[in-house]
Amino acid sequence: MDNFHVLTSGGEQDEDLVADGWTEITAKLAAILPRAATDIDPKAVAAAMEVADFRKMEEIRARVDAVVRDPATAAALKPYYRMFCKRPCFHDGYLDVYNRPNVTLVDTRGEGVTELREDAVVALGTAYPVDCVVFASGYENEWAVPYTERAGFDVVGRDGVRLSEKWADGARTYQGLLTHGFPNFFVMSKMQSGLHVNVPYMLNEQSKHIAHIVAAVRHAGHRVVGPTADAERAWVDTIRKLANRNTDFAESCTPGLFNNEGDPRRLSILNSSYGGGSVEFVSVLRQWRTAGDLADLETGP
Template sequence: MTVHQQLDSGELSELERRYRLERERRVRPDGAAQYRTADAEFGYYAADPYTTGPDEREPRRDTVDVAVIGGGFGGILAGAHLRSRGVESIRIVEKGGDFGGTWYWNRYPGIHCDIESHVYLPMLDETGYVPEWKYAPGDEIRRHAVRIARHADLYADALFSTAVTALTWDEASETWIVATDRGDAFRATYVITATGTLTDPKLPGIPGIEAFKGHTFHTSRWDYGYTGGTPEGGMTGLAGKRVGIVGTGATAVQAVPMLAEDAAHLYVFQRTPSTVDVRANRRTTAQDVGADREGWARRRRENYLRIVSGEHTEQDLVADRWTESAGLLEKLLPSFRRHGDREAFEAGYETADAAKMNELRARVDRIVTDPETAHKLKPWYRYACKRPTFSDLYYPAFNRDDVTLVDTADTHGIERVTEDGVVVGGIRYALDCLIFATGFDVGASGIHSGRLPVRGRGGVGLLDRWARRGPRTLHGFTSNGFPNLIQLGSLQNASSVNFTHILDEQARHAAALVAAAEAADALVEPSTETEDAWLATLTEGAPDHEWFHAECTPGYYNREGRGRPNGPTAYPHGAVAFHELLARWREESLGEVLRGRADSARGTGDRPSGGRSTPGGCR
């Protein structure tokens, strides 16, 4: 069945009934509280296995022009765009041992990006690089992050294996004091935060999890010292081992086929099956993507963004399952698709959604030979309820005699962990190794979770300021009371399935704010009235998707079945429109966030080697 075939009202009603039944099997009363963060007693799950440890160095007490918190693509792109504007004194602080962010941490076997590499990897035009695969493996992506960092000369003053512990505005010097877990307390005229949403691993709060005496780790901290091999496989350390993996999301869909090849027996513990569509990965050439033409990557990336944002295009340059099903993303990524008669729109949406999901369920039946296993692997929810995944190897893995799918829906997950295994439905599964593919504390960056306290004017905390009326920003970047603090992320701006494109536009905007402030000898800080106007813009025309997510199977998209957060969280008309809005604002209204400096306010302390910035950049 294709998305173009029609379903009658009886079929739609039966699907809705089945979706509701399957949802209720999985909703837990503790919601998101079922998870534990990888800190305190579980800190070893978050330890960095990819470096021998931080290099010895003296704590920094100097002053830089711009401190960038986070060395993933957001931080790297911020540094690159700042550098292009002549800023010399840039310090990126990263808790990992190198640049890469989520691609530094995630090196599990089989790791690839789900977005086509020619639109996912930023700055291809600038670096002259053409990806080798349509969907790049993780190591190629990580190496490209390093390529951009070297291209922009960001290594010279970077601080790795270092976590920022506090940001404090000093009114006298009009600088931020940046404190870290390495004893640093340096100053920065501007701070750009790019702490990401896929860095803090989470664990299920399973009783007895600390009692397991076998080997265990989180997929974002893969222990190749134990498994052997590389992300390409060859995990000889798993020979003769009984391995369990908890979770069947995007990570497990890629890791399970590799584990199935090398473990003596693999047990896959599933609460909710993912949708798993066709991958069809292949090697590519420059000719395949038109890389012989100047600006090829930007054109391809803009074309992709327009399609997944519901905008009109004459041609689909990427032509994959994301763009084919783009219309079904509207419940997740608001766009201009909502026009005309709402009832007709919703009816058409439901029909297309049901047809697509029937297609995906039929794929399970075509591939998985055991009827009972196939039944458990079928996803019963709407397409935008969970993150779509793509693989040509995942379903065939369950045709192996040495792979067992253990469905935990009726027990609300694994019941308990013992010293040598796990228990589900009263049955104990003996294990030598237990791997958690349970994802991240999505959306909870250090600042928004409170783990990185930020204190602005008068010592007021950012979260304290937001406690009564909710987050308050202009375009998601800046907030009143917190001068020269620029936040990258998905709060109160726009998002897309290709988040590196979003980050590149955000980094470009952040660099423009810094450049404008320097040219005007001013601080970047919106007024409360400007914040009010932006919040009103977010509210006006915002779609009512609360009902949709309330009916979804529990997951991180809907706060484990509790529904989407209340209040304005995203620009309601999509990423393309948002980027156009930002460009107009920079041309016409950027001056409204610039405030004069105090005459006596200047940074203190020594600047790092490299001297002062060139004209037009930071002082």
């Protein structure tokens, strides 16, 4: 898991122990980046990544042409956006379905379905009779939807303050895991925390950190723990400083999960992930645990 984490974050390892689609994509992108900090030209890096991105998407579009026999259908299935505008897929076995005589692709030209009737789906003014409709609604944007709404409940902290009130304008945490004024309350999410393609890996790192805090507090004879106000403020400032959301890139993508359906500027920077990258974030947590002094935390009986 550590090997995969480093490789898919642009780092180097002696051997690729997983060797899947994720490591292939990131290896191609990482290979074009300069290794020495003094050699880094942001414009040159951006241009090189644009070329690498285009080549990968051309591979995908060529694959559609190679599998789907009808040119019009193939043209409608080709993605024309940059690679990480959408969640990457590594299986294209579904493409051959469009060669079946009983399958028709309805291209809505980006407008989507406009009406659902008792026995039909309407798109571009045409009603298509159906026996069954399968909804594939995808994911909910956790950066846009408030945490308490996604959790399905609110949390009440000291002095009756609700988490929904404190985070009305965006999350405020320490290390993405605790929030001042809410003792013994731990959050596991991507907000102000590490973001990586392997979500279970990051959840595992968060779990180890929480377990360390709980064990250390209990060993010290305390039963209550939470971050100081100053520690939380400093972490939020770090999140703002390192925020690396590429708004221009997001706005160039077709509407979807990652760009708030085409409106990325409405997303709060405070709800973004740790901008230094997941490898750096894990290192921050591990160094904090190694110090062993429970710095920036308040404890009580």
